[in-house]
Amino acid sequence: MxxxxxxxxxxxxxxxxxxxxxxxxxxxxxxxxxxxxxxxxxxxxxxxxxxxxxxxxxxxxxxxxxxxxxxxxxxxxxxxxxxxxxxxxxxxxxxxxxxxxxxxxxxxxxxxxxxxxxxxxxxxxxxxxxxxxxxxxxxxxxxxxxxxxxxxxxxxxxxMTLPESLSATSGVNAIAHAVEALYARNTNPIMNLLALEGTKALAESLPIIVNSPRDQDARSKAQYGAWLCAMCLGSVGMSLHHKLCHTLGGSFNMPHAETHTIVLPHAIAYNAPKIPETMKKLADVLPESDGDAIKGLNVLLTKLKVKRGLKDFGMKEEDVDKAAEIAVGNPYWNPRDIEKEPLRETIRRCWAGEEAKADL
Structure with missing residues (x-):
């Protein structure tokens, strides 16, 4: 070990x-x-x-x-x-x-x-x-x-009265905390256990909540999962996902949970070539992933009926270049080098609401 x-x-x-x-x-x-x-x-x-x-x-x-x-x-x-x-x-x-x-x-x-x-x-x-x-x-x-x-x-x-849409986006926001902990520079086996358990609990409970918002067992399981995922964020460092979300939120006033939801699969896709072990672990806890973590996240977001594009929240296409400039300045540590053109395309896909894919 x-x-x-x-x-x-x-x-x-x-x-x-x-x-x-x-x-x-x-x-x-x-x-x-x-x-x-x-x-x-x-x-x-x-x-x-x-x-x-x-x-x-x-x-x-x-x-x-x-x-x-x-x-x-x-x-x-x-x-x-x-x-x-x-x-x-x-x-x-x-x-x-x-x-x-x-x-x-x-x-x-x-x-x-x-x-x-x-x-x-x-x-x-x-x-x-x-x-x-x-x-x-x-x-x-x-x-x-x-x-x-x-x-x-x-x-x-x-x-129990949290709207289905906000339940979905705040839940995926929590998953984002856990996912980055899996490949953080200072990750450790304890955080990995918490991250995977938290992600699994949320990935299983959120679709139930969206369809049956008064299901108390699902609500409780989601709250448990969110607690574990948040512990991960508080214990290890942040990488590209959070850098993008902080850029989009602070400089373009994008809504917090919705932005995390949109960015998550794209940030994972950007880093996928450098984190094969993490991708396998993540796929194992995402329902219907078929061994592909990016597919698992895309399926989950489809089930949750969330908006997938930053343009849906008022971001303009011409803001993509500015966001890329900000994000490459003073970058957080990341398993893959921050390259401006692939990063710009990642942000563009987030803006357009496209499905994530690891081809950059």
Missing amino acids: KAFEYNTNPGRVVFGSGSIKKLPEEVKRLNKSKPLLLSTPQQAEQVKALEPILKNASITPAGLYSNATMHTPTHVTDEALVYANKCGADCVISFGGGSTTGLGKAISIRTGLEHISIPTTYAGSEMTPILGETAEGKKTTRSDPKILPGTVIYDVDFT
């Missing part, structure tokens, strides 16, 4: 239907009493369900900040910090997907406030010590153990 290093990220997980009832216990465990609730505008009403749970345990929320936005713009974080200081919050509770979790992380790392995360999608940001922030049209990322939320409560009940 090859030598490797393994670092685990500290964090507490409370998993299961109804586990939200343990939220007051988790706040008190941290010796806190005035949590600031965070959400997006779309989930401002849903997050209010936490208030009676806290108040019944003699915990009064300091307030609710409901302007969380995708890609964590720094000006939104600045506004939230002013509000947190004004209301005297002593910890933050993020409720929602990656946008809200990202805001919770940004506040926590800037202030030192404890962060409890309650995910309602499968994006996985809650399990990573990584913060991606956008300022002046560019998204940058940094990693620090202090960014990781201290406690994560996975209550499947809050995912």
Whole structure:
């Protein structure tokens, strides 16, 4: 066996239907009493369900900040910090997907406030010590153990009304975390186990959710898979897939989960010649792959009925060249050298919504 290093990220997980009832216990465990609730505008009403749970345990929320936005713009974080200081919050509770979790992380790392995360999608940001922030049209990322939320409560009940389309894209977003972990420069056998188990759980459960969104067993399995996949992202490095997604999201304002969904099979196809072992492992956990991981991903995305082209979200064809220029600048480590022309064609295929194929 090859030598490797393994670092685990500290964090507490409370998993299961109804586990939200343990939220007051988790706040008190941290010796806190005035949590600031965070959400997006779309989930401002849903997050209010936490208030009676806290108040019944003699915990009064300091307030609710409901302007969380995708890609964590720094000006939104600045506004939230002013509000947190004004209301005297002593910890933050993020409720929602990656946008809200990202805001919770940004506040926590800037202030030192404890962060409890309650995910309602499968994006996985809650399990990573990584913060991606956008300022002046560019998204940058940094990693620090202090960014990781201290406690994560996975209550499947809050995912039951997640729309089928968002369930699909946030689930594939999670798979993307795992796939890159399989061939990361600092991968290791433990991460490989988590990545393959997480990918398998999501690939099996997401098609069921799309057709039967109230299937609690499938929802729970997807949440479990997303947790494992996110642990991978938080423990090893990122490569081409995430570089492209950060470029497209930060510079062209493409929606986060949808962009990951579109890019994933194309990024794998670009790297395929250099990662034959990874391709075999991935094919083994993707239904109907017939031994071909790219085919397995294409089949999965077809089953999930997701949009496949960046043009569907407003990206213009003339933006392809600009995206390629940005992506080749300061590239992340990648198993295949970043070559501008093949990369440009990869981005063009993502823009056009073509099926992925390993021919570049």
